[in-house]
Amino acid sequence: MMDPLVALGDWLLSLAAKINLPPAVSQVILYLLGVSVIATVALVITIFNTWLERKIAARLQDRIGPNRVGPWGLLQPIADAIKMLTKEDTTPAAADKVAYNIAPILAVVSVLLIWAVIPFTSVWYGTKLNVAVLYIAAVGSFGVLAVLMAGWSSNNKYALLGAFRAVSQLISYEVPLFLSLLVPVLLARSMDISVIVEKQGSFLEMFVVAAPLAALLFFISSVAEVGRTPFDLLEAESEIVAGYHIEYSGFKFGMFQAGEFMHTFTIGALTALLFLGGWQGPLVDQYPILGLVYFMGKSFAVYFVTMWMRSTLPRIRIDHMQALNWKILVPVALVLLMLTPLVDYFTKDLGVLFSAFPGSPGELTLTWRTAALLLTNLVVGIGALDIIRRTSKRNTKARQRFPERAVARPPKEEAA
Amino acid sequence: MLDNWLFIGIFVLVAGVFPAMPIIMFHLFGPKRSTPQKLETYECGMETVGQTWVQFKVQYYIYALVFLVFDVELIFLYPWAVAFDTLPLLGVVAGVLFIFLLADGLWYAWQKGALEWS
Numbered sequence: 001m002m003d004p005l006v007a008l009g010d011w012l013l014s015l016a017a018k019i020n021l022p023p024a025v026s027q028v029i030l031y032l033l034g035v036s037v038i039a040t041v042a043l044v045i046t047i048f049n050t051w052l053e054r055k056i057a058a059r060l061q062d063r064i065g066p067n068r069v070g071p072w073g074l075l076q077p078i079a080d081a082i083k084m085l086t087k088e089d090t091t092p093a094a095a096d097k098v099a100y101n102i103a104p105i106l107a108v109v110s111v112l113l114i115w116a117v118i119p120f121t122s123v124w125y126g127t128k129l130n131v132a133v134l135y136i137a138a139v140g141s142f143g144v145l146a147v148l149m150a151g152w153s154s155n156n157k158y159a160l161l162g163a164f165r166a167v168s169q170l171i172s173y174e175v176p177l178f179l180s181l182l183v184p185v186l187l188a189r190s191m192d193i194s195v196i197v198e199k200q201g202s203f204l205e206m207f208v209v210a211a212p213l214a215a216l217l218f219f220i221s222s223v224a225e226v227g228r229t230p231f232d233l234l235e236a237e238s239e240i241v242a243g244y245h246i247e248y249s250g251f252k253f254g255m256f257q258a259g260e261f262m263h264t265f266t267i268g269a270l271t272a273l274l275f276l277g278g279w280q281g282p283l284v285d286q287y288p289i290l291g292l293v294y295f296m297g298k299s300f301a302v303y304f305v306t307m308w309m310r311s312t313l314p315r316i317r318i319d320h321m322q323a324l325n326w327k328i329l330v331p332v333a334l335v336l337l338m339l340t341p342l343v344d345y346f347t348k349d350l351g352v353l354f355s356a357f358p359g360s361p362g363e364l365t366l367t368w369r370t371a372a373l374l375l376t377n378l379v380v381g382i383g384a385l386d387i388i389r390r391t392s393k394r395n396t397k398a399r400q401r402f403p404e405r406a407v408a409r410p411p412k413e414e415a416a
Numbered sequence: 417m418l419d420n421w422l423f424i425g426i427f428v429l430v431a432g433v434f435p436a437m438p439i440i441m442f443h444l445f446g447p448k449r450s451t452p453q454k455l456e457t458y459e460c461g462m463e464t465v466g467q468t469w470v471q472f473k474v475q476y477y478i479y480a481l482v483f484l485v486f487d488v489e490l491i492f493l494y495p496w497a498v499a500f501d502t503l504p505l506l507g508v509v510a511g512v513l514f515i516f517l518l519a520d521g522l523w524y525a526w527q528k529g530a531l532e533w534s
Contacts, residue, residue, distance in 0.1 A: 027419075027422075028422070028426070031422065031423050031426045032426055032430070034423070035423070035426050035427045035430045035431075036430060038427075039427075039430055039431060039434050043434065081438075084442070085438075085441070085442055085445060085446065086446065086447065087442075087446060087447075088446055088447050088448065088449065088450070088454075089442055089443050089446045089448070090450065090454060090455060091455070092455055092456070092457055092458075093452070093455040093456065094457055094468075101439075104435065104439065105432060105435045105436050105439065107435075108431070108434070108435035109428070109431045109432055109435065112427075112431040112434065112435075113424075113427060113428065113431055116423065116424055116427040126423065126427065127419075127420045127423040127424065128420065129420050129424070130420075131494075133494070134491075134494055135424075154457075155457055155468045156457050156458065156459060156468060157459060157464075157468055157470055158459060160468060160469070160470065160472075161470075161472070164472050164473075164476050167476070167480075168475075168476045168479050168480070171479070171480060171483045171487075172479055172483060174483070174487065175483060175486045175487065175490070178486075178487070178490045179490065182490075182493055182494065182497050185494065185497040185498060186497045186500065189497075189498055189499070189500075189501055190498060191494065191498055246458065247457070247458060250442050250446055251438050251439050251441075251442035251446075252439060252442070254438070255435050255438070255439065258435070318533065319533030322479065322531070322533050323531070323533070326479075326482070326522070326526070326531045327526070327531060330486075330522060331519065331522065334515055334518060334519040334522070335519070337493075337515050338512045338515050338516060338519070341497075341500050341508055341511060341512060342508065342509075342512060344501070345500070345501060345505070345508050348501060
């Protein structure tokens, strides 16, 4: 069966050949169309997500949520956009005009660029880049620049303080993020996301089975990277009003929000691709279009967890935020990264440990390699939890042994 | 291969245009009734006191330094991660040692007190 989008592309190319366009020009036009489709899809999903998030957050807090505009409040995002359009475009007199106006655009661009390498199905993807993971790491870091530009150029103390907080948080959590991104690269021996997805054919081959700890580290540090609750110190409204985007109004503010929403869904998509097998699923070989359903289902499942966390957890303190990163996530990720290649190297040729339902389409095979890697992850994770528990216990005991209160003691000489 | 980067290049342009369009529209069609008071810095309703470029915590700077060490060295690990299973055992051990040295650097910073938020 020919894929409809590929057929459409071929038809357009043949059409261009008929009117004697040079092949290079027609190729660029085709790319332009593809890029616009991907960017539009990303933005439409974002617009839908603003509604979904409000609805689900409302349900988790025992409210109804948006329900006036359109059926089930579905047109609420459009009403919000029109409202933002009627606001006044203010640029503070003391602001640095250029940086102030570029920052909201950059906030969206940094996230949108990640979508260039995301494969939706086995045949629908922007481009197959052989260094896709490195590209994602590089492009994702642009977000920090947007935040710093916004905070610095607003010429506002709260915005500047918010930007400092944001930058210190974003660059700190980039370290465990990059470290945990390395684990799927190690397991798939490729930086190409399509190859990483192809390596996760069946249920037990998904990298979340071989590396659950890496998946958890990736998820936590990406949530912190977006700056959502519980890591939303960068816009703590009770302390620094709204953080780096306090001076922005209307659509410029809307772009920061859109960037945040899009980034949250993007980490859902990346977790689905890198650890949950992306578009892989039953019967996907016969009907590649099913891949889109699996990919979206997995992405929205991860996205739902972030919404759930947002409605459940309170904001953490800034010193706890840094301690969690540098004293827990980074050491655990480093230990995991030291053990994963060694275990993988020695167990890669050992073969199958057991196989359930052999011969059927739902065949499950667990290799020695996956089992050994899973065991390594569990040992590192449980060991880390145990060390944390012991150290925190020791600290409480130490505090109890020397209670801080004024006690009159006789001098030592007199006692003797 | 170059095709891929052409695609990325076009994507950069389009990704810039997509958020710029609503902002330009907003700039053109939004109401403009600005007064000098409206364009003042909004901090808490009172007039702003002093310079905006306040002194900030030196801790931020130390975190940035620790980050720099990790970020630069991590990039070297990506090519190794792709090819490690075709290397002899010594190559794998060398990579692991490299990560161990990173961990050692973190331990040093930790013991120096660079990671304490005080």
